Amino acid sequence: MSPSPSSAGAASTQNDDDLEFGGGKPKTRTTTITKRRRLTSLKASIRNSLSNQLSIFTSKKHLRLRKQGELFTQIVFLVYVTSCVMLVGKENVENISACGYNSVVPWYVGILFYASATASNHSCLWYVVRSVRADENTRRATMRMVFGMISVVSLYLTMYFPRCFWQCHQTSVWMWAISTSALMTMRGEETEDAKKSSETRTKSSKNGSKADAREGGENEGDDDTTIAENNIGLKLLAQHHALTKPPVKMYLYPFLWFSGFLICVALYYENNYYFFFGESMASMAYSAWVMSKHLGSTEGGGGAGGEKSSGTSGSKLWPPRNYGLREYLCDASVGCFLYYLCEVINRPRMCPRGKIFAGPSLLPFFI
The missing domain is CATH 1.20.5 (Single alpha-helices involved in coiled-coils or other helix-helix interfaces)
Structure with a gap:
């Protein structure tokens, strides 16, 4: 049908x-x-995530080359690593690492390492001082200061004590690695503390002014001076916050740092290029991480020398540290002095004929 x-x-x-x-x-x-x-x-x-993580370099892309101090530091260290591999190789060096290469490379190559390390240490010291001054949590500020100063001093000690002075050199390396790792993993809650403290100070100043007004205004001039001093202190504190809190949370550089650190630990007793690769990756990640602290947000009042940036939340002011080619050359000059002190004077004096000495231990628990 x-x-x-x-x-x-x-x-x-x-x-x-x-x-x-x-x-x-x-x-x-x-x-x-x-x-x-x-x-x-x-x-x-x-x-967008990668662009945010590389903001320490991309935020200055519209500026002249002489303003690109952070990028120049990374390029110089990359040139150092490439020069070590191309000029020396692995047959002419007993230990394939930065410490081993520094004892055999020409002076114009070794200076590149010392210049980049000095620039990174300068940035770390700048960040530690800024963040400690901005942090009102005494315990956290003290811990950050301790780890930051250990990181800075121990990196210089790795240069001062050559590898042939084995015990002091290796303990300096471990001190630098452990303190830097602790510094990277510390929480940053400075902005919240600043808001709470500013609210508390504002309320106390208001309550104090009201109480003085009830009493007849006898101390009116003193109150105005106190309020003005508090306002100046809050503005300075807001600037410190703006100069130590990046606009985005940096997770790329700590990830690369710990990856390189684990490669070095896994290949600690190996003498190959993989160890040198892990060491170089960790060093560049450390340098980029401390220099990422040059950027700041506008929370709490901004800072000096802001740069315009187009972000997802509208137009932002970037108050970066004014670190350009001139500042890098100043750090490089200090690095040249350290190279002459450590490699030309100190190494032959402490380790004649390249003989390895055990030496004293800088850490009591290091064997």
């Missing part, structure tokens, strides 16, 4: 409605479009 025309028309109308509202093949096409949109969104989010 053949279907009636009315039933056939109803069936065709139902099929057309299904196609119109996403049934059949159009549903598959819609699913494909949704997947493409998700993939495009994922690529965009990854691109």
